[in-house]
Every structure is written in C-alpha cells, then in structure tokens.
Amino acid sequence: xxxxxxxxxxxxxxxxxxxxxxxHLPGLDGSIGILPRHAHMVAALDAGELMYRTGGREQTLxxxxxxxxxxxxxxxxxxxxxxxxxxxxxxxxRAAEKRARERMALTSKGDPIDLIRAQxxxxxxxxxxxxxxxxx
Amino acid sequence: MAGVKELRLRIKSVGNxxxxxxxxxxxxxxxxxRFQDRAIASRPYAEEITALVANLARVLGDQVDELPLFxxxxxxxxxxxxxxxxxxxxxxxxxxxxxxxxxxxxxxGKGADDVDFFLYGRKGYQYLSKTGRKIERFFVDPALEAIDxxxxxxxxxxxxxxxxxxxxxxxxxxxxxxxxxxxxxxxxVQLLPISPDSLGTxxxxxxxxxxxxxxxxxxxxxxxxxxxxxxxxVYNALLEALTxxxxxxxxxxxxxxxxATDMQGELKQKYNRLRQESITKxxxxxxxxxxxxx
Numbered sequence: 404x405x406x407x408x409x410x411x412x413x414x415x416x417x418x419x420x421x422x423x424x425x426x427h428l429p430g431l432d433g434s435i436g437i438l439p440r441h442a443h444m445v446a447a448l449d450a451g452e453l454m455y456r457t458g459g460r461e462q463t464l465x466x467x468x469x470x471x472x473x474x475x476x477x478x479x480x481x482x483x484x485x486x487x488x489x490x491x492x493x494x495x496x497r498a499a500e501k502r503a504r505e506r507m508a509l510t511s512k513g514d515p516i517d518l519i520r521a522q523x524x525x526x527x528x529x530x531x532x533x534x535x536x537x538x539x
Numbered sequence: 540m541a542g543v544k545e546l547r548l549r550i551k552s553v554g555n556x557x558x559x560x561x562x563x564x565x566x567x568x569x570x571x572x573r574f575q576d577r578a579i580a581s582r583p584y585a586e587e588i589t590a591l592v593a594n595l596a597r598v599l600g601d602q603v604d605e606l607p608l609f610x611x612x613x614x615x616x617x618x619x620x621x622x623x624x625x626x627x628x629x630x631x632x633x634x635x636x637x638x639x640x641x642x643x644x645x646x647x648g649k650g651a652d653d654v655d656f657f658l659y660g661r662k663g664y665q666y667l668s669k670t671g672r673k674i675e676r677f678f679v680d681p682a683l684e685a686i687d688x689x690x691x692x693x694x695x696x697x698x699x700x701x702x703x704x705x706x707x708x709x710x711x712x713x714x715x716x717x718x719x720x721x722x723x724x725x726x727x728v729q730l731l732p733i734s735p736d737s738l739g740t741x742x743x744x745x746x747x748x749x750x751x752x753x754x755x756x757x758x759x760x761x762x763x764x765x766x767x768x769x770x771x772x773v774y775n776a777l778l779e780a781l782t783x784x785x786x787x788x789x790x791x792x793x794x795x796x797x798x799a800t801d802m803q804g805e806l807k808q809k810y811n812r813l814r815q816e817s818i819t820k821x822x823x824x825x826x827x828x829x830x831x832x833x
Contacts, residue, residue: 414584414688414774415577432755445591446754447763470591470764481587483688483767 407439408477409455411464411485418485419464426478427454428471435471437478444473450527452534453480465491465534467527488538491531500528543817546810550803557799563628564792571785578717578778581688585771592768595761596735598751602758607703608765609732614706616653618675620698620730620773621667622714622780623660625683629784630791632723633662636715639725643713655707657698659683659777675701683781691774699769702731714776715783721790723783730772733765 409426411419426437429451437444448471453464469482503525510517596603603609621640623633644654655675658664664677676697681690702710710731715723753760 412583412587414581414771416580417583430754431759435754442752443750444752444754445595445760447760468763469767470587470760472587472591479587481584481591481767483692 406476407437407441409480410477411453411466411480411482413482413485419487421455421457423455423457425456427452428478428480429453429466437473439476441473443475444471446471446473448480448482450523450530452530453485463488463534463538465531486531486534488535491535493532493535496528496531496535499524500532503528543810543813546806546813550806550810553799553803553806557796557803560792560795560799564789564796567785567789567792571782571789574778574782574785575717578775578782581771581774581778585775588764588767588771591764592733592761594751595757595764598753598757599761603735603761606761606765608699608769609735611732612702612705612708614708616655616707617649618655618657618698618701618707618710620657620659620694620710620712620714620776621663622683622712622777623658623663623666624784625661627662628791629788630794632715632784632787633660633666636713636725637663637666639727640713643727657694657701659694659780683777686774686777686781688770688774691777692770694777695770695773696766698730698773699766712773712776714780717779717782717786720786723787728772728776730769733768 407423407426409419409421409423410417424439428435428437428446429449431447431449435446448466448469450468451466453466455462455464465484465486465488466480466482467484469480471481472479503521506521507518507525510521621636623636627633643649651672655673656663656667657675658667658677660683664674667674678694681687698710701707709729711727711729713725713727716726717723
C-alpha cells in the first residue's frame, strides 16, 4: 500500500482529508518528515507550519500545536486549529500579535505562567502571519 | 356569562400568543440543529484525544497514578460545574437538573461549605443565590450560547487550576446529557481527578502495542495531551447541555402552540353559539312584533 492520507482534525471540523505523497510536521524538536510506510508514531506538535506534497505541488497549513499519529498510511493531526493560508485572517492575527506583545510587556515581572501564555500566543500569531504571507 | 365582545377579544389574544410560541418553536428547531451539528463535528477530535490519552496511559503504566491530575485532591470539598440555561420557557429543563442537584446534595449530606459552585446559566445562579449556596464563579464571558472551543478551554483551565490549588477533593460536572430528541437526562460526571475508568484503559486495543515511536517522549506528550482531554470533556458537556435545552424548549413551545390551537377552537365554538343565540332572539322579537301589529 503506497500513498499517505493526511487528516487534520480540529474541534470544529475536519479541516483536511487528502491523499498526499509526503508530509512535514512541526515537531517540538524540529520538523518531522513523513513518507508512505512510515512506522507507527505519536508526536507532539508545536505551533507552526505543516507542509504536504501532492503530485509535486507543495501546500502549507497552519497548525496551532497539537498531536500527530502516524499509523497504517494515515497521518492524523489533532490540533485546536488547522488553517489553510486562504483561511487565515491576517488582520486578526496582527491584532493578536499586538495584544500578545502588550501582555508580555505588562506581565514580564509578574506571573511566569502568564508570560509563557503570552509568549505562546505571540508565537501562534507570528506563525499564522508567516504562513499567510509566504503562501499568498 | 361572557359577552360576545369579550370572547372576540379573548380569541384574538390567544391567537397572538400562538403566533409567538410558534415562532419560538421554529427558532428552537434551528438552534437545536446548529448545536447538534457542532456536537457531531466535535466528536472526531474528542475521540482522537481520548484515544491518545488512553494509549499513552497504557505505555506509561503506573507512572500515571503519580500525576497530579490523576490523584485525588488534598482538600475535602467538591467543586461542581453546574450547567443550566440562561433563559426560561424550556419546560422542565432547569427544574429537572436542580432537582437532581438537590437530591445529590441531600443523599451525600453536603452542607453549604462542602460544595463550591461554578456556573453556566443564569437560572442556576438565581436558584443557588436564593438557597444560600457558595457560588465561586459564574461564567458569563463568553455567554453559554456563544460558547466555542476556546471558551470551553478557558473554563477547563480555570477548573484545573482550582483543582491543583489543593482546596478540593474532586471536580465534577452536572449537566443535561442529550440522549435523543425526546430524552435528556441530568448527569453528573467526574472531571478531575481523571479516573482510568473514564478512559476505558482496560479494554486492550489491537495494534497499539509498545513499538510506537514517541516524539519527543511519552511523558511529555502525555503532559500536553491531558489538558486537551479535560477541555474536550468540558466542551462536550456544554454542547450537550445546549442541545438538550433547545430540544426541551422546542417540545414545550410545540405543546404551548397545540394548547393554544385547542383553546382557540373551543372559544370560537362558544362565540358562534352566543352569536347565533342573539340573532335568533332578535329574529323572534321582530317576528313577535309583526304578529302583534296584525
């Protein structure tokens, strides 16, 4: 059995369900490449860019962290958000970036958990923008 | 005996009420469908997360029991997330869930200090403030009806923090589970600590053996996935409660519309009889008058 099915599952919908040739996942310790017949794997994902190739055409998707399970020719990505470049709302991402920066400035001496959260929000906003600007 | 004029007014006002209840019935039907669709759409995500937690728990084995979210809390109190509706006119929806609450409080002998309440829905808030229970937090932003995954996740995070503060023994949710269009059952489930039973870990799943590559490692993935699991439980409970609320409201509005139709029929009959009677009486008068003149 060749080929690879990529399925991106979010709480609101199944964002993507496609046949592909290769998938690159944004792993916590760097990008993870998946080809057909990959071994059974479970990985935690960082907020970032998920790349997949279908017949020589590369496409990108923003994922907001989450997990991926590779099993029997299917890559299942479970994430809170999976957005194609066309679906990303640039203005909202910019607003989120600004908000996160303000929050970081405010909380830099306060609660460390708030700071970590603000940093994560900033990362998500920046990744969204980068996926958007490079692919449209 | 009500006069003809009074009856006419009454028929009209019943008709107006009927129009309103019918409109509310239709609104409830669409909203019901919307929440139901969302509940169905969220299912694959919840299933994947639950499967991940269950599989990783199996890989980690006894280590799991040591994690704070799996251990009984140090306190003795219970934190209860109670989901009622913001608005009325939904039949017995709220009274059912509040009756279940009272029954549980009574059977466990919980006093005012033993349970702290976290609330969704104004009806529950009104009820509990009247009965003198301790309301720890009343979630209004986002409103229950406008709940999305992010809102539910924030609530889940707040509850997790409360649990980890060590003041409580456990966190439970009391909500109305949606079983079918005609059946919604008040249900209490334990949210924290996570019990292995709720994951279904003892049922060995085929093909999920130990030779899985874990990136970066089981403990880190587990640590990241468990909060997501708690979030999906809260989100699911809220969606089910909303679905039940609208199903219940639709049924009660349908009953109201039907009752109004019946009432309208009865009143109309009475009205027609009265009208006929007065016409007959007038005719008799006229005929009597003509006869007398002859």
